[in-house]
Amino acid sequence: MTLFLWILQIVLALMFVGIGGLRLTRPASRLRKLPWTDGYAPGTIRALGAAELVAGVCVLAPGILGWSPLVTAVAAGCLAALMTLAVLMHLRQGQRQTAVLPAILLVMAGIVLWGRLDQMM
Structure with a gap:
């Protein structure tokens, strides 16, 4: 299970960083061309990018640096919350196909959260 969690953490870190x-x-003009950015x-x-970057680092760095595994669990929980909101936003905008990747990342972050909390107990 530990190897599986490490693999998920590495993938999450790479994706979110x-x-x-x-x-x-990205320049603001290129950000506005993304379909989901209407109204934002x-x-x-x-700010969303900064949150994703920090959480992406924090999902992996504690294990490498020997910090408390609670930091990894909190970061994974934050990523799960962000991806829940991303899925809801895509579905609200009628972008069902675009909601698939955030849904997959949500499941991955949830597994890391559950696995790291389970290891602490």
Whole structure:
């Protein structure tokens, strides 16, 4: 189970560091071209990117640096909450196919959250 959790954590970290980094570094004009960004200010999208970037780092770094596994569990919980909101937003906008990736990431983050909390007890 530990190897499986590590693999999920690495995948989550790579995805969210990449996605968050893109949302932070893309020019505002390119951010507005994404279909889901209608009605969201560029600052909101950048704040979301910062949250994803930090959570992506925190889902992996504690295990590497020997910090408390609670940090990993909290980061995974935050990612699960973000992905729940992402799925709901995509479904609300009628983008069913675009909701698949956030749903998969939600399940992955939930497994990491459950697995790391289980290991602490």
